[in-house]
Amino acid sequence: MGPPNVGKSTLFYAMTGRYVKTANYPGKTLGLEVGVAKRNGVVLEIVDLPGVFDPANPKDEDERIALKEALEGRYDAVVVVGAPHAVKEAAALAEHVGRSRPVVFVFNMVDVGAPLVDRETLEREMGVPVFYTSAAKRRGVSELLDFLAKWEPAGATPPKAVDIPVGARARTASALLSRPWAAALAFAALSLATVFLLLALMEGVTPMGDLPWSLSAPLDAALGPVSDAIAAAGLPPLLASLLEALWTGASALISFFPYVLVAMALVAFYEEVGLVGMLSRG
Numbered sequence: 189m190g191p192p193n194v195g196k197s198t199l200f201y202a203m204t205g206r207y208v209k210t211a212n213y214p215g216k217t218l219g220l221e222v223g224v225a226k227r228n229g230v231v232l233e234i235v236d237l238p239g240v241f242d243p244a245n246p247k248d249e250d251e252r253i254a255l256k257e258a259l260e261g262r263y264d265a266v267v268v269v270g271a272p273h274a275v276k277e278a279a280a281l282a283e284h285v286g287r288s289r290p291v292v293f294v295f296n297m298v299d300v301g302a303p304l305v306d307r308e309t310l311e312r313e314m315g316v317p318v319f320y321t322s323a324a325k326r327r328g329v330s331e332l333l334d335f336l337a338k339w340e341p342a343g344a345t346p347p348k349a350v351d352i353p354v355g356a357r358a359r360t361a362s363a364l365l366s367r368p369w370a371a372a373l374a375f376a377a378l379s380l381a382t383v384f385l386l387l388a389l390m391e392g393v394t395p396m397g398d399l400p401w402s403l404s405a406p407l408d409a410a411l412g413p414v415s416d417a418i419a420a421a422g423l424p425p426l427l428a429s430l431l432e433a434l435w436t437g438a439s440a441l442i443s444f445f446p447y448v449l450v451a452m453a454l455v456a457f458y459e460e461v462g463l464v465g466m467l468s469r470g
Contacts, residue, residue, distance in 0.1 A: 189254055189285070190269035191277040192239030195296040197221070199269060199323035200236040203333060220257065227337035235263070241277055243284035258285050265290040265341050267332075272301030275352045282316070282347045290341030292317045294332065295352070299325055303352050314347040382454055389450055403446055411439045 190196050204223030221236040237257055238250035246252045258266050266289045270278025275295075282291050293314060295303060299322040303310060311318035317335060321328035387393045392402030418431050 189237040189240060189258055189266060190281060190294075190296075191241050191271075191274040194239075194269050194271035194274050194278065195323045196239065196269050197236055199294065199296060199321065199329070200234060202323045202326055202329045203232075204234055220253070225333055227333045230337040232333070232336055235261075240281055243281050255285075259288050263289065265292060265336075265339070267292045267294055267336075269294045269296050270352075271295070271297040272354050275303075275354055279347065279350065279352060282314075283349065286316065286344060286346035289344055290316075291345070291347060292319065292332075292336070292339075293347060294319045294321055296321050296323055298322050299327070301354055303354055305352070310350070310352065313350045316345060316347045382451070385454060386447060386450055390447055403450075404443065407443060407446065411442065414439070 200221065200223060204225050223234050223236070225232045225234055235257070237254040240246060240251045240254050242251075243255060246255055257263075266285050268278055268282040268285060268291055270282075270293065278293070278295075282293050285291055293316055295310075295318070298320045302320065305313075307318055307320050317339070319328055319332045319335070321332060323329060384394065388399060390402060390404050392399035392405070414435055415432065418428060418435060421428070423431065
């Protein structure tokens with residue numbers, strides 16, 4: 189469990205191989221997702237709980253379900269997941285749950301912004317097992333599974349309150365984007381930049397003028413001769429009209445497909461560098 193948008197479901201998938209929707213949208217994990225991981229002859233049952241932003245003041249049903257499960261469910265331990273943009277929230281959640289359950293603290297998305305302290309030092313300061321992971325890149329997941337397979341927690345041990353240092357750039361961006369107005373402005377700017385990038389890449393059009401190339405030019409050059417060939421084939425008018433109509437629809441879909449690919453690539457890039465998670469937090 190952990191705050192929203194820290195990669196809990198991605199980590200769950202990396203640990204169990206079970207598919208869970210991982211797009212960065214608040215409240216995406218509805219209900220309790222259960223998976224199984226086998227490690228060194230030990231079978232681990234792992235549950236993916238909905239995100240909890242403030243354990244002292246859960247605001248919706250998903251948060252209340254997650255807290256109730258974590259505190260009252262029949263679990264040996266709770267893995268609390270944090271990320272660069274939700275360090276304090278994850279630490280507060282670990283402290284809250286740690287009063288009733290053994291806790292493992294996982295700092296995820298270290299590829300976006302790792303703590304400025306090594307894992308062993310943070311583990312010693314918090315007083316609970318700590319792991320650094322990048323679930324999206326499968327880093328640190330194997331070590332976490334190995335530990336859970338052999339760990340025999342003695343009982344609940346609340347983590348000590350520790351200020352987890354994160355890189356200044358990640359911390360500043362996170363603090364700024366946690367403000368709703370700043371997140372809204374950043375989202376609008378990001379959306380506008382995405383439109384400009386799409387126009388530049390696909391059509392060669394920019395606010396400063398046209399580019400000498402575009403991705404759509406060679407595609408149009410390849411599709412155009414097909415229409416010309418249909419017109420020049422000397423087919424009966426009805427058949428020619430039918431083929432032309434079919435090709436017009438097919439070519440429109442083919443022409444649109446690169447836009448979808450480029451847009452998906454841009455969204456994947458934004459999510460990979462942590463922009464989507466930071467914006468959704470605001």
